Every structure is written in structure tokens, then in C-alpha cells.
Amino acid sequence: MRVKEGNKEADILDAAIKVFAKSGFHNAKIYTIAETAGIATGSVYLYFRNKEAVLNKIFENLWGQLYKEISELNQRSDLNAIDKIYYLIDLFFDIFFEKPELAIVFVNEQTNLSHAKDDLWIRYNELFIEDGEKMLAEGISTGVINPNINVRAFRYFLLGGLRYMLDNWAKDQKALSINVLRQNVKLIIKKGILV
Amino acid sequence: MRVKEGNKEADILDAAIKVFAKSGFHNAKIYTIAETAGIATGSVYLYFRNKEAVLNKIFENLWGQLYKEISELNQRSDLNAIDKIYYLIDLFFDIFFEKPELAIVFVNEQTNLSHAKDDLWIRYNELFIEDGEKMLAEGISTGVINPNINVRAFRYFLLGGLRYMLDNWAKDQKALSINVLRQNVKLIIKKGILV
DNA sequence: AGGATAAATGAATTATGATTCAAAAATAAT
DNA sequence: ATTATTTTTGAATCATAATTCATTTATCCT
Known part of the structure; x- marks a missing residue:
């Protein structure tokens, strides 16, 4: 089976802090957070509901x-x-x-x-x-x-x-x-x- | 010709303050601001660009x-x-x-x-x-x-x-x-x- | 009373981006 | 090497609400 590598939840949180700080919550795009965290858009939803x-x-x-x-x-x-x-x-x-x-x-x-x-x-x-x-x-x-x-x-x-x-x-x-x-x-x- | 009644710009601003305070800018709907001001949605755009x-x-x-x-x-x-x-x-x-x-x-x-x-x-x-x-x-x-x-x-x-x-x-x-x-x-x- | 003009309406259009999910990729187990 | 299982992908879907604009309404003017 495929296995989790790294700590994607932490990566997402770090990325989100950067993106929220820069653009504000409402202008922040999930796509940008994902990109910053080095993962695909959909992967964010494996770790967070929304x-x-x-x-x-x-x-x-x-x-x-x-x-x-x-x-x-x-x-x-x-x-x-x-x-x-x-x-x-x-x-x-x-x-x-x-x-x-x-x-x-x-x-x-x-x-x-x-x-x-x-x-x-x-x-x-x-x-x-x-x-x-x-x-x-x-x-x-x-x-x-x-x-x-x-x-x-x-x-x-x-x-x-x-x-x-x-x-x-x-x-x-x-x-x-x-x-x-x-x-x-x-x-x-x-x-x-x-x- | 039809003529402006009241001061709709001021009404919109007053309404917007209420709605922004309650919901925040991004969750505030133009429709709600208009309704609060007692006018139609589209009328907001006669007074403000956006x-x-x-x-x-x-x-x-x-x-x-x-x-x-x-x-x-x-x-x-x-x-x-x-x-x-x-x-x-x-x-x-x-x-x-x-x-x-x-x-x-x-x-x-x-x-x-x-x-x-x-x-x-x-x-x-x-x-x-x-x-x-x-x-x-x-x-x-x-x-x-x-x-x-x-x-x-x-x-x-x-x-x-x-x-x-x-x-x-x-x-x-x-x-x-x-x-x-x-x-x-x-x-x-x-x-x-x-x- | 009828025409001209500007104001106002609100349903239709449109843009955006959040969320979903079928398919692909990775690796552990056999 | 094949299979089973879990993770990851990213394009397609979907929802929301901002904005537009064809139509309607009101009132001034002659």
C-alpha cells in the first residue's frame, strides 16, 4: 500500500499562514495554499474538511x-x-x-x-x-x-x-x-x- | 423626468455599515445591503462602482x-x-x-x-x-x-x-x-x- | 394629456473558486 | 511480479453572489 510521506498537515498549516497573511482568508485560494505546501489542490481536503x-x-x-x-x-x-x-x-x-x-x-x-x-x-x-x-x-x-x-x-x-x-x-x-x-x-x- | 427622492447614497452607506458589522465585508451580500437600505439590488450600482x-x-x-x-x-x-x-x-x-x-x-x-x-x-x-x-x-x-x-x-x-x-x-x-x-x-x- | 428624460428595478448573466471524485501512483505483503 | 490497499492527483462539478442591463416607473415640461 501507499504510505504517507512527510507531515502534510503541518505543511498545509505553514503554507496557509503565509497565504492568509498575504491575501487574507477570503482572497486566499486553496490552490495557492496547496501549491505553497507542494501538494495538489485536492490533497488539502484529505487533511482538512474545508x-x-x-x-x-x-x-x-x-x-x-x-x-x-x-x-x-x-x-x-x-x-x-x-x-x-x-x-x-x-x-x-x-x-x-x-x-x-x-x-x-x-x-x-x-x-x-x-x-x-x-x-x-x-x-x-x-x-x-x-x-x-x-x-x-x-x-x-x-x-x-x-x-x-x-x-x-x-x-x-x-x-x-x-x-x-x-x-x-x-x-x-x-x-x-x-x-x-x-x-x-x-x-x-x-x-x-x-x- | 423621474427625479431622485431622499438620499440613497447615505442610505446605502448606513445600511452597509450595519451589514458589514454583522457579517463582515466578504459575507455581506449586496442584496442584503440594498434590502436594508430599502432599495433594489441594482440600485446600489447607480451610486457605487462595486x-x-x-x-x-x-x-x-x-x-x-x-x-x-x-x-x-x-x-x-x-x-x-x-x-x-x-x-x-x-x-x-x-x-x-x-x-x-x-x-x-x-x-x-x-x-x-x-x-x-x-x-x-x-x-x-x-x-x-x-x-x-x-x-x-x-x-x-x-x-x-x-x-x-x-x-x-x-x-x-x-x-x-x-x-x-x-x-x-x-x-x-x-x-x-x-x-x-x-x-x-x-x-x-x-x-x-x-x- | 402626451412625450421626454432620468431613476429605479430585479431577473439573467457571469465569474470565481471551493469542493468532489474517478483515476493514477506508490509501496507493502505475498 | 502480482495483488491489495492507501495516498495523491487535478480536472470537472457546483454553488454562490457580484454585476449588468432590458424593462418599468415616476415626474417634469410643453
Whole structure:
């Protein structure tokens, strides 16, 4: 019998990240993804139900990784809340520094995912948010974070700021070094922008 | 001769904002936009070249307004840089408070616009950015803003944070009041999150 | 009241690209 | 070397919805 060679599922996912980043989900053609992955169009359907399932898997893997990392971070007792938030910021920059195209997909294509509540990406995303808010709440209860900060509002602001930075950086990497962005985020959330 | 009644172009734009917000640009059907506007499918094409031109016009109007306002703000000599930034934040919240659907379109659909450099929305966007960076640079040169802040990085972070907040608020307005978001943005950028 | 003109309609056309599936290719087993 | 089984291919099918345009409608003008 014929036997599978290589890891075509992973090849498809890598190719899809590139193509989605370049063209966006709706303008991305299965044909182009297949070509980029070095396989035939029809083969994509041996590994994924349809185009949306490819996007879903990308987000499932990504949120799965993010959740795993934040969860481990949250269990460390040697770090205070601010340190943890800094590590979280580094986590985002580190993941996307390696894969700028993934940043573009992450920021722009989540809106095209199905939102059925048995989708794994949603589960991981919820768990991530839970841990993120726990981290902040801990900072407030231990007295290192200003209790006037609303946890939800800060989450939106930080995550939104990071997303937009990463998207812009990924689209024009020469314009600004990712480490300048990283340092500025930390500076702004810690001290604000006043002298 | 037959004569135009009402303002169908405006009706189409209003309808399109609703439909784009609900379904996203690519899943939005011209038929649905027309129906929402109370006209026939074909009539949309009497006012716009195609679907993309409708989205373009929405962004042209929006960035046009944003530019007009920031430009007036920047000319005021009675406000220091921090005050101006606060007014700018209020500007965003005020515009989108009136039209939550517009916030959703603003955040999620800019990626589907054409980027031909003679598009007016691009021009307005560039002018807006120019004025925004001028505002920050002025804050640094007059000594109210920390010179370690990178202007570009701060712009990304603030704009990204605002966008994500507004998008989430617009999609679930009961979850969190827009004024809590507004106050938190101001608090965070001014003082940071430490106690 | 009838003609001229512009606006509006919506069914027919058309383009695109996702998905399917019959056929071909590869290799393990005998 | 032949067969059985599984993988892979890519051209044909199919669905969708954007766009067009022949026809209809409305109202101004004389």
C-alpha cells in the first residue's frame, strides 16, 4: 500500500499562514495554499474538511500554546504580578518574532473563524483570558497594581495594543525594531507617558 | 423626468455599515445591503462602482472626519499635549459611541480596502497620523511627555488599544460601560498601572 | 394629456473558486 | 511480479453572489 510521506498537515498549516497573511482568508485560494505546501489542490481536503477548518486549526494551535504558557507562568510563586505581566508581553513578542506572518493572521483573521462553542480555539482562548485576569486580580489584591484599574479594560487595552503593534511590525519589519516596541509597552504600562 | 427622492447614497452607506458589522465585508451580500437600505439590488450600482467602493466611502468619510477633528485640535494653543491626547481619546469614544456598528467596521474591515495611493481614505489617514505624531512630538519637546517614549510605538499602542476596546464594547455593549473604558485608557497612559 | 428624460428595478448573466471524485501512483505483503 | 490497499492527483462539478442591463416607473415640461 501507499504510505504517507512527510507531515502534510503541518505543511498545509505553514503554507496557509503565509497565504492568509498575504491575501487574507477570503482572497486566499486553496490552490495557492496547496501549491505553497507542494501538494495538489485536492490533497488539502484529505487533511482538512474545508478552508475554514484550516484557519481553525491555526488558531487552535496558537491559543493552545498561549494558554499553556500563561498557565505555567501563573503557577510560578517566585514572580510578582508585574513580573508576570512583563513575561506575558515577552511571550507575545517572542512567539511572533519567529513568525511574522502568524502575527498578521492572528490579528486580522480571528474574525473569520467559526464561533461554535465546541471549537477548541474558543476553549483555549477562554482559559487564557481567565488566567490573564487572574494574574491582574492577584496584582491588585497583593497591592502592586492600582485598584482603580478595571481588569477587563486593562486586558482589552494591553491585548489590543500588542495586537496592533505586532501587525504593523510584521507588515513592515524594517520600520521599527520589535525590541523598541517591547520596551515601550513595558514602559507605558508601568509608568505611563509623563516625565 | 423621474427625479431622485431622499438620499440613497447615505442610505446605502448606513445600511452597509450595519451589514458589514454583522457579517463582515466578504459575507455581506449586496442584496442584503440594498434590502436594508430599502432599495433594489441594482440600485446600489447607480451610486457605487462595486462593493469595495462602498467600503472605501465609509472609510473615506470616517478618516476625513477624524482628520478634520485632530487637525482643529492640534491648532489650539490653549491645550498642552496631554490635554490634546485626552481630547483625542474622547474623540474616538464619542464618534463610536453614537455608532457602535461603525466601530466594528472600522476595526475589522480596513484590511479589505484597496490600498491604491490615490484613495482618499489613505490620504486622510496619513494626514491624521502626521498630526497625531506632531502632537506627541510637541509633548516631548515641551517636556510634558517622557522622551524615552518612542512616538511611533506609542501611536501603535494607543490606537491598537482603543480599536480593540471599541470593537469589544460594540459587540457586547452590556458587558462594560464605554466610560469605564475611556477612564481606564486615560489612567493607564498617564500614570501606568502601578499603585 | 402626451412625450421626454432620468431613476429605479430585479431577473439573467457571469465569474470565481471551493469542493468532489474517478483515476493514477506508490509501496507493502505475498 | 502480482495483488491489495492507501495516498495523491487535478480536472470537472457546483454553488454562490457580484454585476449588468432590458424593462418599468415616476415626474417634469410643453
